[in-house]
Amino acid sequence: xxxxxxxxxxxxxxxxxxxxxxxxxxxxxxxxxxxxxxxxxxxxxxxxxxxxxxxxxxxxxxxxxxxxxxxxxxxxxxxxxxxxxxxxxxxxxxxxxxxxxxxxxx
Numbered sequence: 001x002x003x004x005x006x007x008x009x010x011x012x013x014x015x016x017x018x019x020x021x022x023x024x025x026x027x028x029x030x031x032x033x034x035x036x037x038x039x040x041x042x043x044x045x046x047x048x049x050x051x052x053x054x055x056x057x058x059x060x061x062x063x064x065x066x067x068x069x070x071x072x073x074x075x076x077x078x079x080x081x082x083x084x085x086x087x088x089x090x091x092x093x094x095x096x097x098x099x100x101x102x103x104x105x106x
Contacts, residue, residue, distance in 0.1 A: 035103055039096030046089030054080040 056078050064071040 033100055033103060035096050036100030039093045039098075039100055041093070042089045042096060043093030046086045046091075046093055049082040049086030049089060052082045052086075054078050054082055 056076060058074050058076050060072050060074050062070060063073045
């Protein structure tokens with residue numbers, strides 16, 4: 001093989017050098033950026049919170065008291081907090097996923 005061809009095959013063309021490590025698809029090497037990862041985590045937490053549902057607990061209330069005599073009632077309370085958090089987290093996670101994919105394409 002002639003000497004001029006021996007050296008030239010090792011050189012990287014300029015258009016590939018300019019791309020850095022992006023490869024052929026034009027995506028940045030840090031394609032799984034922080035925004036995408038945050039969106040996935042929030043969406044996962046939202047799904048988990050929707051599956052858990054609501055918080056239930058028992059509360060004892062004093063209904064009647066006369067001297068040493070007292071009557072208490074136990075009532076069960078339900079707070080749908082996880083449902084609201086789940087919907088909010090899924091909405092925020094989807095928004096972050098969309099933003100992350102837009103950043104990934106730039």
